[in-house]
Amino acid sequence: MKIYTRGGDQGQTRIYADKPVKVSKADTVLACYGDIDELNSQVGLLACHADSETDFLHGVQQNLFQLGYAISATSSLNESDVLALEQRIDSLAAPLPPQRSFILPGGHVSAAQAHVCRTVCRRAERTLVAASMEHPVPATTMAYLNRLSDYFFVLARSLNASAGQPDISVPARG
Known part of the structure; x- marks a missing residue:
């Protein structure tokens, strides 16, 4: 099977809802697919750097794929997936010191990649809206998606x- 079909050469493609629908490649639904796909790729990179979260992140990747299905057809993504994110956020946040200022992306490479995932997730959320x-x-x-960006921040x-790196605080202006 060839990877190329030439079917999209004129700027149109098919999405699959309850039946195949031909849309422009400029359609917002395709922009949303692209943002979710980019997020999934960034999460894959994060999983390579965050050993303690690899299994959870692979589950997030599966859910992002289901999220794409939900936009065009059907999905197994449900409220329990949102609750699982909330539980993971609470678990990760419990031992952390209180946040007293805005935080800049950075620190350990894995944390910096989590911030990249957070920002791509926010864009995907805006595109989904x-x-x-x-x-x-x-x-x-x-x-x-809203909860997922919170997860990436925490x-x-x-x-x-875990890496002994402090958060990079934004200093107060005075």
């Missing part, structure tokens, strides 16, 4: 703490 104005999008998908703090 735009896509929801033109296509049906289950509420669970928006809740999942994970970055946790990874820095």
